[in-house]
Amino acid sequence: MHNFPIIVLDFETTGLSPQYGDRAIEIGAVLIVNDTITDHFQSLMNPGFRISSFIESYTGISNDMVAAAPPCEVVMEQFADFMGDHPLVAHNASFDRRFLDSELGVIGRSRKNTMACSMLTARRVYPNAPNHQLGTLVHYCGIYTDGTFHRALADAEMTGRLWISMVDEIKGNFGIHQVSFDLMRKISITSKAKVPSYLEKIAIDQC
Numbered sequence: 001m002h003n004f005p006i007i008v009l010d011f012e013t014t015g016l017s018p019q020y021g022d023r024a025i026e027i028g029a030v031l032i033v034n035d036t037i038t039d040h041f042q043s044l045m046n047p048g049f050r051i052s053s054f055i056e057s058y059t060g061i062s063n064d065m066v067a068a069a070p071p072c073e074v075v076m077e078q079f080a081d082f083m084g085d086h087p088l089v090a091h092n093a094s095f096d097r098r099f100l101d102s103e104l105g106v107i108g109r110s111r112k113n114t115m116a117c118s119m120l121t122a123r124r125v126y127p128n129a130p131n132h133q134l135g136t137l138v139h140y141c142g143i144y145t146d147g148t149f150h151r152a153l154a155d156a157e158m159t160g161r162l163w164i165s166m167v168d169e170i171k172g173n174f175g176i177h178q179v180s181f182d183l184m185r186k187i188s189i190t191s192k193a194k195v196p197s198y199l200e201k202i203a204i205d206q207c
């Protein structure tokens with residue numbers, strides 16, 4: 001059955017909050033159609049000021065790299081077009097949501113897209129994982145990685161593969177043949193204890 005496309009995105013940033021003047025320095029995103037990654041978007045971006053040595057070492061993104069990159073405003077116009085009105089997914093989505101909405105606001109655009117958090121969903125689908133950080137879950141689920149983390153496209157791809165893995169897990173464990181974005185998002189905000197009975201009911205309704 002057809003699954004509607006979703007966009008999985010990740011930002012690298014100069015700090016933790018746009019409220020304190022932090023800005024995006026890289027965005028990566030993948031388009032998932034029918035549980036397959038079908039397209040990519042990636043760009044460094046110039047925030048207009050120097051980034052700290054901590055962020056340079058954490059991300060591997062240097063001041064020279066962002067100095068040569070297009071301004072945030074140019075990249076965000078391109079990304080807004082790529083994003084369209086597709087539903088969005090991010091790992092620890094509250095972080096990426098803040099930067100997405102802030103950077104869109106700078107260019108006078110806004111988001112109507114619904115957004116889901118793969119970390120919250122993973123806590124319900126993989127309750128026995130050691131923790132629910134992206135790197136841990138990638139290892140726990142046996143998802144292929146080249147070892148790159150804290151770069152936007154690599155993290156978006158890993159999150160996309162994790163999302164597909166969770167969809168497959170739900171299909172396999174509960175016999176649900178149609179696992180929609182809305183179902184995944186509902187799981188993420190349902191208490192862990194109630195998720196199994198909720199999914200069993202969905203499976204019966206789909207029969």
